[in-house]
Amino acid sequence: MRVHFDDPTFDYQTLRAISYGTYGGAEPGECLATVERIDEGDFEAWHAEWRRTADRVAALAEDARGDGRDETARGAFLRAHNYYRTAEFFLTGDDARRAPTYERSREAFRRALDLLGAPVRRVEIPYEGAALPGYLFEPEADGRDGPRSTVVCVGGFDSVAEELYLLCGVPAALERGYACLLFDGPGQGAPLRFGGLNARPDWEAVGGPVLDFVADLPAVDPERIALVGASMGGYYAPRIAAFDDRVAACVAFDHCFDLWSAAAYGQERTAALVARAPDAFVNALASLGARFDPGARWRLENSRWVFGTDAAGLRETLREYSLRGVADRIACPTLALAGEDDHLIPLPLVYEFADAVAGPTTVRVFTAEEGAGEHCQLGNLSLAHGAIYDWLDEVLSAG
Numbered sequence: 242m243r244v245h246f247d248d249p250t251f252d253y254q255t256l257r258a259i260s261y262g263t264y265g266g267a268e269p270g271e272c273l274a275t276v277e278r279i280d281e282g283d284f285e286a287w288h289a290e291w292r293r294t295a296d297r298v299a300a301l302a303e304d305a306r307g308d309g310r311d312e313t314a315r316g317a318f319l320r321a322h323n324y325y326r327t328a329e330f331f332l333t334g335d336d337a338r339r340a341p342t343y344e345r346s347r348e349a350f351r352r353a354l355d356l357l358g359a360p361v362r363r364v365e366i367p368y369e370g371a372a373l374p375g376y377l378f379e380p381e382a383d384g385r386d387g388p389r390s391t392v393v394c395v396g397g398f399d400s401v402a403e404e405l406y407l408l409c410g411v412p413a414a415l416e417r418g419y420a421c422l423l424f425d426g427p428g429q430g431a432p433l434r435f436g437g438l439n440a441r442p443d444w445e446a447v448g449g450p451v452l453d454f455v456a457d458l459p460a461v462d463p464e465r466i467a468l469v470g471a472s473m474g475g476y477y478a479p480r481i482a483a484f485d486d487r488v489a490a491c492v493a494f495d496h497c498f499d500l501w502s503a504a505a506y507g508q509e510r511t512a513a514l515v516a517r518a519p520d521a522f523v524n525a526l527a528s529l530g531a532r533f534d535p536g537a538r539w540r541l542e543n544s545r546w547v548f549g550t551d552a553a554g555l556r557e558t559l560r561e562y563s564l565r566g567v568a569d570r571i572a573c574p575t576l577a578l579a580g581e582d583d584h585l586i587p588l589p590l591v592y593e594f595a596d597a598v599a600g601p602t603t604v605r606v607f608t609a610e611e612g613a614g615e616h617c618q619l620g621n622l623s624l625a626h627g628a629i630y631d632w633l634d635e636v637l638s639a640g
Contacts, residue, residue, distance in 0.1 A: 395468055413627075
């Protein structure tokens, strides 16, 4: 699904920004007017123009808030959050503009939450002598008593907790009566930016403290906790479920069975050569590719930041992020979503994942005709979230 750019990485990030209009996090006209001012592969213009749009929309939000027009302010703050997030996206990890742009995105989101009118609070989850920041959302009173079925949203390779409100469809979950927890783990959001916490493959060490925290909340039914893992969260969430039987249901949105297999798919001979090549050669080759391919540049820079390794070290790091030999420990019902045109995770890997999971597994493949064939079904989040929460309604009510 091409939106504006010929470059698939720039175009996908444009689609990502626009898709959040499903829940008021974007306006297509604002997004398209922004990318019209950006040339192919121009990282500087990407930051400058998305920042320009974000600043303008944030100013609208402030004016509306000052005039007591809270609904208008809420919507503008939510859009500004998404636009600041998008402006930050392609900056390198050591770029001095990264932290303040992220802070503006997070602050805009929080200003929107102040005007939401639904129960929500910021939380700090104890984790290895530190704390993982997050948000707990509870549905509005609907006459039902007692603790709720709860969705824990797990982000991925480039996630921030605030974006999960839109990506995982928290408004749709709340309408169905679910409580929702969003949080940043190591390699994500604030822990990466301000705590220097890199990603780790053994996410059971992250999921354990998170489930300890959420299971003790009065609003949460500890017997009905589901994980929804978005993007590389499609690795993290099943990894948690493999080692913790408190997970009643697991959604891989999208599937992320094996990072090395995904990276090598369709170019296995080249991958085999790279796997044996000297470190200096691999790093030089990666740097050369980054000069000509915006997607390669972003993946290289973000991997260096998130994983804390260069291209040579990434060869071994990617192999650590695999559910092979682990998925057969997943006993809970599992839903695996996939897109037929996913440019990041090859479709055949979803069937390997489903075959490896021990418990009952459902696969849903979305098509280009549905407007949902891309990674994480961006382009038709309503369809994806309908599939997720219909499935959870059925599975958790039957448990």
